[in-house]
Amino acid sequence: MNRAIVHMDLDTFFVSCERLVNSQLNDIPLIIGGGDRGVVSSCSYEARTFGVRSAMPMKMALRLCPQARVVKGDMELYSKMSHTVTEVIEESAPVMEKASIDEFYLDLTGMDKFFGAYKWTNELGAKIEKETGLPISYALSINKTVSKIGTGESKPHGHREIPSVGVHSFLNPLSIRKMPMVGNATFQLLSRVGIRTIGTLSEIPVEVLQQMIGKNGVDLWKKANGIDETPVMPYSERKSISKERTFNSDTTDIRVVKSLISGMAEQLAYQLRCEKWLTSTVVVKIRYSNFDTETKQCRVTYTSADHTLTRIVLELFDKIYTRRMRLRLVGLRFTDLVHGSYQMNLFEDNTQLINLYQAMDAIKMRYGSDAVGRAVGFNFST
Missing domain, CATH: 3.40.1170.60 (MutS, DNA mismatch repair protein, domain I)
Incomplete structure (x- = not known):
């Protein structure tokens, strides 16, 4: 069926x-x-x-x-x-x-x-x-790839049905740019060898595509042929993400503590971007050596930018750490999350900053989340 x-x-x-x-x-x-x-x-x-x-x-x-x-x-x-x-x-x-914030399966x-x-x-x-x-706008078809492309072809304010017998006739004439996996670099690579339509792409031997563009070649070939077994994942709204660190020995070294929570902020912000979340509430938690625990939070404009979140985290820490006692634990939580990407919140940032985030995230995705980071928190991140 x-x-x-x-x-x-x-x-x-x-x-x-x-x-x-x-x-x-x-x-x-x-x-x-x-x-x-x-x-x-x-x-x-x-x-x-x-x-x-x-x-x-x-x-x-x-x-x-x-x-x-x-x-x-x-x-x-x-x-x-x-x-x-x-x-x-x-x-x-x-x-x-x-x-995403405006897209559903x-x-x-x-x-x-x-x-x-x-x-x-x-x-x-x-x-x-x-x-x-x-x-x-919306489209109904046999899988996520075909229905998503169908929605794109129906915009603005349109809808369509693409039954199984009509998948190839629908996909084949379209530009490969219409495919979700094809960015500008892949488009340029395929165009140089004459592959410009989904129909042409579907006829290329899968082994050739794999040699050209790596492991994604197989998935691209399948989708060009209308094959996509990716399931629709039931929705559940994530409420928060967090990190905590209990020190081996209670400390009053504020330089170390601030470096640690800066690293936490950067790691959590990267996690937000990977999972396509934005946060609007930042919570800092500390526990003193006598086990007294305090938290302080503030509302922020929805973001997943670590340069913004790190600044707010350090400001909250300065406000909450008032006793000058030894600290046993520090923690950080981002909550009140909504689906979205960092680009959606770039109402004031410049293109250089966008490029920096994209480059750093690409390095982290390839070599691990600890591969690159801001110096202030790099040595002490958890």
Whole structure:
């Protein structure tokens, strides 16, 4: 029995949220992002017609579309609206995976017949738009890859069904850029040897692809042929991530303690980015030698940037450590998490900082989380 997998994606989610609260932003070129040194976090379709794209430097975006209205962005609003959509889907869907703040997978396998599943999906899409006011695009097919590509081809504000007999005829004419695994480097590599459509890619011997692009070649070949057995993972909202360190000997060496919690902050921030979370609450915990335990927390703008989180952690430590007694334990917790990526919160950061994070994360992913780090916490990280 073929699976019935739905991919749902809220159209220009940040833009749609801003337009819900301010109708004056409707039907105009709109950019969500930071100041002149920042990057575009999201943009409306009106702005895209001028060549504006997400992650583009703001200066370039405004050169392309000088008449655009720029809004800094409100992660509190976006998180709230995402939670509302999640609740609407959870009330109806048998199995739901929340892939990001604005993207969902549903497994409807076994629900009536295939046409019945598509009819049910249309009804759910209409319910989401009615209850939230947010436009949504979606596609139903036999696996996550085909349904995701189908959603992309349905945007904006569209939907489609791609049954098993129609998978190859749907995929084959499309550019390989449409495939989730194909970034710019892979596209350039494949294009140089004449592989520009998914149909052409599907006909390349899998061994050749593996030699060209490594271990991902097999997965890429499978997906080009409409094969993807990745399951829809049931959704459960993670509440927090944390680290603690109990010292071998109680200490008053504040230099060591601060280096340690700086390292903790960097490691936890890296974990947030890997798992695509943003945090809005930072909690520092200390335990004195007499076992008295104290915590202090503060709210922050949603982020997964360790340079921001480390600064806040050190400020909280200075406020909480007041007795000048020996410390037995220090701990750090990031809580009130929402799905998202660091790029979504770059309302003030510049492209150089983005590139630095991407480079450091790439090194950590390849060689381990301790392979590179900030000097202040590197020697004392846990």
